[in-house]
Amino acid sequence: MMALPFLLLFLALLLAWRGQRGPSLGLWGLALVVLLVLFKEHATSTIGIIL
Amino acid sequence: MTPAFARTLNALGLIALSVGLIIAFLDQFIKGDLPCPLCLLQRVGLTAVGVGLALNLIIGPRPAHYGIMIVSALVGGTVSLRQVALHVVPGTGTYGDAIFGMHFYTWAFVAFALVIVGAAAMLFFEGQFEKIWEMEHPWLDRLSQFAIGLFAVLALANTLSTVAECELGMCPENPTTYQLFQSGTGSG
Numbered sequence: 001m002m003a004l005p006f007l008l009l010f011l012a013l014l015l016a017w018r019g020q021r022g023p024s025l026g027l028w029g030l031a032l033v034v035l036l037v038l039f040k041e042h043a044t045s046t047i048g049i050i051l
Numbered sequence: 052m053t054p055a056f057a058r059t060l061n062a063l064g065l066i067a068l069s070v071g072l073i074i075a076f077l078d079q080f081i082k083g084d085l086p087c088p089l090c091l092l093q094r095v096g097l098t099a100v101g102v103g104l105a106l107n108l109i110i111g112p113r114p115a116h117y118g119i120m121i122v123s124a125l126v127g128g129t130v131s132l133r134q135v136a137l138h139v140v141p142g143t144g145t146y147g148d149a150i151f152g153m154h155f156y157t158w159a160f161v162a163f164a165l166v167i168v169g170a171a172a173m174l175f176f177e178g179q180f181e182k183i184w185e186m187e188h189p190w191l192d193r194l195s196q197f198a199i200g201l202f203a204v205l206a207l208a209n210t211l212s213t214v215a216e217c218e219l220g221m222c223p224e225n226p227t228t229y230q231l232f233q234s235g236t237g238s239g
Contacts, residue, residue, distance in 0.1 A: 001220055001221055002213050002221060003210050005095045005099075006098060006206055006209045009099055009206050010210055013101075013102060013202065017203070024102070025115075028099060035092055035126060038092060039092055049136055
C-alpha cells in the first residue's frame with residue numbers, strides 16, 4: 001500500500017513522457033489522494049506541543 | 052524569461068530533486084537507516100513535485116504545472132512538519148541520523164518551502180508561457196531527457212524499495228528489516 005503512490009507517480013511520469021498530459025495529471029492527483037489517506041493512517045497520536 | 056531558459060531551470064530543479072532522493076537512498080542502503088512511514092510519504096511528496104517539473108520539460112512550461120509543484124510541496128511539507136513537530140521538543144528523540152546539522156525530515160521541510168517559493172517566483176515570468184519561435188536547443192533536449200530519465204528511475208526504485216521494506220501492506224512505525232526478504236526466507 002505504501003508503494004502505491006510511488007507506482008502511480010512513476011506511471012504519471014511515463015504518461016507525461018508519451019505526451020499524455022491529461023492521464024498523467026489524473027494519476028498525479030490520485031497519488032496525492034493516496035498520500036493524504038496514508039498520512040491520516042500514520043498521524044494518529046497527539047503531539048505534546050502547545051500551538 | 053524565454054521558454055528555453057525556463058526549461059533549463061526546470062531541468063536543474065528536477066536534477067536537484069533527484070540528488071535529494073539519491074542522498075536518502077545512500078543513507079538507506081549504506082548506513083542501513085530504513086525510512087519510516089512519514090519519511091516515505093515525504094519522498095512521495097518530492098516525487099509528486101517532480102511530475103510538475105517533468106511536465107514543464109516535456110509539454111512546455113504552463114502555470115498548471117507550477118500549481119502541481121506547489122500543491123505537492125504543500126502536502127509533502129505538511130507531512131515533514133508533522134515529523135518535525137514530533138521531535139522538536141528536546142528529549143523527545145529523533146528518527147535517523149542528522150546530515151549537515153539537521154535531520155532528513157527538517158531538510159525535507161526546507162526543500163518543500165523552497166519549491167513553493169521557487170514555483171511561485173517562476174509564475175511571475177509570463178514570457179515563458181508564450182508560444183514564440185525559438186531556436187532548437189539539442190543540449191537542452193539532452194539535459195531534459197537525462198533529468199526525466201534519472202527521476203523516473205528513482206521513482207521506480209522507490210516503488211521497489213518500498214515493496215521490499217513493507218511488502219504490499221502498511222509499513223511498521225519503526226522499521227528494522229526488509230519484510231519482503233524476511234518472509235521470503237521464512238526467518239524471524
